[in-house]
Amino acid sequence: MKIPIMLKAQGILDKSFKEASKYTDHIREKMAHTKFIDRAKRLETLRIERSYAVSKKELENIVLKTPMINELPEFYREFVESQIDADKFRQALNHAAATEKNMFNLRNRYVKGVKHARNAKECEVKRKRFYGRMSSFFMDLEDDIDFLIKCAKELSIAPHLNEDLFTVVIAGMPNVGKSTLLINLTGSSPEVAKYPFTTKRIFIGKFQYDYTEFQVLDTPGILDRPNKERNKIELQAVSAIRHLADAAIFVFDPTETCGFSCEKQLALFSEIKKSFPMPMLLVFSKTDIIGPKELEKRKKEFDEPIIETSQKSSPSIENLKKKICILGGKSQKVRLSKTQLQKQKHNFKNKNTVSENQNQTR
Ligand SMILES: Nc1nc2c(ncn2[C@@H]2O[C@H](COP(=O)(O)OP(=O)(O)OP(=O)(O)O)[C@@H](O)[C@H]2O)c(=O)[nH]1
Ligand SMILES: [Mg+2]
Secondary structure (H helix, E strand, C coil), rough: CCCCCCHHHHHHHHHHHHHHHHHHHHHHHHCCCCCCCHHHHHHHHHHHHHHHHHHHHHHHHHHHCCCCCHHCHHHHHHHHHHHCHHHHHHHHHHHHHHHHHHHHHHHHHHHHHHHHCCCCCHHHHHHHHHHHHHHHHHHHEEEEHHHHHHHHHHHCCCCCCCCCCEEEEEEEECCCCHHHHHHHHCCCCCCCCCCCCCCCCEEEEEEECCCEEEEEEEECCCCCCHHHHHHHHHHHHHHHHHCCEECCCEEEECCCCCCHHHHHHHHHHHHHHHHCCCCEEEEEEEHHHHHHHHHHHHHCCCCCEEECCCCHHHHHHHHHHHHHHHHHHHHHHHHHHHHHHHHHHHHHHHHHHHHHHHHHHH
């Protein structure tokens, strides 16, 4: 999801007037011998047209290049709606589109005005009025453009996903070890810290297993509370589970060093399992700092298979990759990725064989 870089309203005005005057300075020299009134008409018309053209381009940049929320893929639509005031965003874009139209009418009116002016002074007055009206249009639009710029900044955290890859979403309560797991699975580098809500946006990592590429998303922690009460940061995780997950990994911290009780974590696990249909793997984190008795007690609270992981155990990570691969099974995405990677490997082998043969011939 790309949002264009926008100039502020005052920036658009400054750019438009500056370019118009630079352009006419250049033409003025060429018209040194033209009749005074004709030269005035030509120069003031060009100033109106040039400043209009520059501001139109900037408005088009806002109106045409900003994605329409309703046309976005489901995840991004929900993402936008959870992060910003979507109605205000739509209104701001409509205002920019209306200004573009009004500017067109204004330009026509004042170009005509200059054409019918009786002397050079009148030409100048008409052009100055055009500049004045144009300034008030943009000053009216100022708050809306500022709002769009603010939204663009907030939405820039949206992840850039590869929709063709089998996608696994890591979810769980804050501070349970989700980002640590992403690092261990994919080698990518989200921030890890001792406090909750370290991760404030979705991070992406990838790994290959059995000639297949998998995409893994690390999400912000979710609290065990009704969805309506969840904040913008938590809602990113919920949207990712809802729209992006081909499978999910629920990270459970049996040591409770995350700051959340096992009961609360269990409640969140049950909610996600009940609300979303994708297959889910249950991972126990931090098993290096829990005693065997305590661990067994915690395991008994679940009816499903548990994968035990810890920062220090790489066999458990290999096991987890294998389980993800099995979950992917014969899905279309897995099949495509497998074929592509096999092809790449085949091409690489062929290339090497050719260059080896060439070396031997030399
Ligand atoms: N001993 C031990 N500590 C771990 C393990 N996994 C994570 N931690 C620690 O737990 C803390 C939280 O880890 P993160 O990976 O940042 O947890 P998170 O779930 O991503 O946290 P948020 O982004 O805040 O939701 C950090 O201090 C980690 O070093 C583990 O397997 N063993
Ligand atoms: Mg994290």
